[in-house]
Amino acid sequence: MKTYEEINERIGKREAVVVTAEEMTDIVRERGAREAARRVDVVTTGTFGPMCSSGVFLNTGHTTPRMKMTEATLNGVPAYCGIAAVDLYLGATEIRRGDPANESFPGEFEYGGGHVIEDLVRGREVRLEARAYGTDCYPRRGLDTALRLEDLNDAILFNPRNAYQNYNVAVNARSDRPIYTYLGILRPGMENAGYCSAGSLSPLLNDPHYRTVGVGTRIFLGGGVGHVAFGGTQHDPSVPRNEGGVPLGGAGTLAVTGDLKGMSHRFLRGVSATGYGVSLAVGIGIPIPILDEEMAAFTAVSDSEISAPVVDYSRDYWSNSGEPLALVTYEELRSGSIEIEGKKVRTGALSSLAKARVIAEELKGWIEAGRFTLAAPVDPIPGAGSGRRTGPLEERPFSPGGPRAAIPGGAR
Amino acid sequence: MRVSWNEINCVECGACVAQCPTGALEIDGATWAVRFEKARCAGCERCVPACSYGALGVIEQREELLEKCG
Numbered sequence: 001m002k003t004y005e006e007i008n009e010r011i012g013k014r015e016a017v018v019v020t021a022e023e024m025t026d027i028v029r030e031r032g033a034r035e036a037a038r039r040v041d042v043v044t045t046g047t048f049g050p051m052c053s054s055g056v057f058l059n060t061g062h063t064t065p066r067m068k069m070t071e072a073t074l075n076g077v078p079a080y081c082g083i084a085a086v087d088l089y090l091g092a093t094e095i096r097r098g099d100p101a102n103e104s105f106p107g108e109f110e111y112g113g114g115h116v117i118e119d120l121v122r123g124r125e126v127r128l129e130a131r132a133y134g135t136d137c138y139p140r141r142g143l144d145t146a147l148r149l150e151d152l153n154d155a156i157l158f159n160p161r162n163a164y165q166n167y168n169v170a171v172n173a174r175s176d177r178p179i180y181t182y183l184g185i186l187r188p189g190m191e192n193a194g195y196c197s198a199g200s201l202s203p204l205l206n207d208p209h210y211r212t213v214g215v216g217t218r219i220f221l222g223g224g225v226g227h228v229a230f231g232g233t234q235h236d237p238s239v240p241r242n243e244g245g246v247p248l249g250g251a252g253t254l255a256v257t258g259d260l261k262g263m264s265h266r267f268l269r270g271v272s273a274t275g276y277g278v279s280l281a282v283g284i285g286i287p288i289p290i291l292d293e294e295m296a297a298f299t300a301v302s303d304s305e306i307s308a309p310v311v312d313y314s315r316d317y318w319s320n321s322g323e324p325l326a327l328v329t330y331e332e333l334r335s336g337s338i339e340i341e342g343k344k345v346r347t348g349a350l351s352s353l354a355k356a357r358v359i360a361e362e363l364k365g366w367i368e369a370g371r372f373t374l375a376a377p378v379d380p381i382p383g384a385g386s387g388r389r390t391g392p393l394e395e396r397p398f399s400p401g402g403p404r405a406a407i408p409g410g411a412r
Numbered sequence: 413m414r415v416s417w418n419e420i421n422c423v424e425c426g427a428c429v430a431q432c433p434t435g436a437l438e439i440d441g442a443t444w445a446v447r448f449e450k451a452r453c454a455g456c457e458r459c460v461p462a463c464s465y466g467a468l469g470v471i472e473q474r475e476e477l478l479e480k481c482g
Contacts, residue, residue, distance in 0.1 A: 193430070346430040353444040
């Protein structure tokens, strides 16, 4: 058994033994989990791919005279103003005002929120246009200015749902035309399959029961330092798991946050997904402390031990129906093709394993150099025993005189 | 028209690889780096909309000529 304090002391002395999750797989295979736990202090993970539930809180600083922005765009991309006077939230999937979207199908979605975020971290100037209705304390009604990241008081990346623990593999089984999805262009007749995970290098697949990753965990985020803020939206720890505890589909997620000013365009890239929309590709790396033999065994997971469900995105996905067509391993996915219903299907990733490796190596370097210590969670995120489930929306007619149980004290 | 690959924009995800019918776009099984072999490209352009980062584009012959002429 090791403690966070002991590991951090070794990091401080630059004596910590740090390996990537891929290296750990080999170490445990050769020496066993007990010996690996004795030798290794930290395992670094990494992932890089489109993570749509991402965005940034910006504080522009007060204008003269002051203004409470009610509508704002950055390079033509609308930002949310329903918070304090000069705070904005720019979402990664927001498309530029006037973008024809899918009116001419498939739309190109050349620029959006994710691209603005990339432009900011590249140090590029962006155009902020804003309007307001004017109040006695905030009389100004219009603004049109250039600004850079360095001009902002604050730029806090806050991503409500990142680092999905496993995910679907998408195919087009029923449509007779290509379909355009967030998992890529899927050609008819199951010509190809799209997937998006770093597999054995992916953070939550190395800590399947969230023993060490929780609220407050310090992480590599977009090339800078960030933290886990909470369990992410749609966090679903209750999905079926294999005997190693690995979920057999999309399960845990993380809400993460960090200072955009410390981040890099190498690990935050705007995404234009043809026929789908815009997004932001985010690089995340999480250090896993090897507290004991169990954590060593978890971090030894290999691509052959992680399976993902193959889902038909031409119908079953959007209609919330049907069963997965197959379960395939990441080892199979990475081979370039999988077999579904006797058919060889070519595979293509939306996530970059090459970038995920760079992230795991960079984080390893930070820890080895004593620049990055581990933060123990201040609270856990819900695990499989929590009973927490994520389900579809159950629609019902709204009735104004309906149940009032949600209103404290029954007040209206 | 021919397909061009801008290595600087590429994040090496490989989304293009599964779209390429000729094997001109490949991913290295060891490094997971994307490789583009111009000579094998049939110019079908299926890879271009599959790239979300603007790493693949189409160059018209006139532009290609200008590029060659420096």
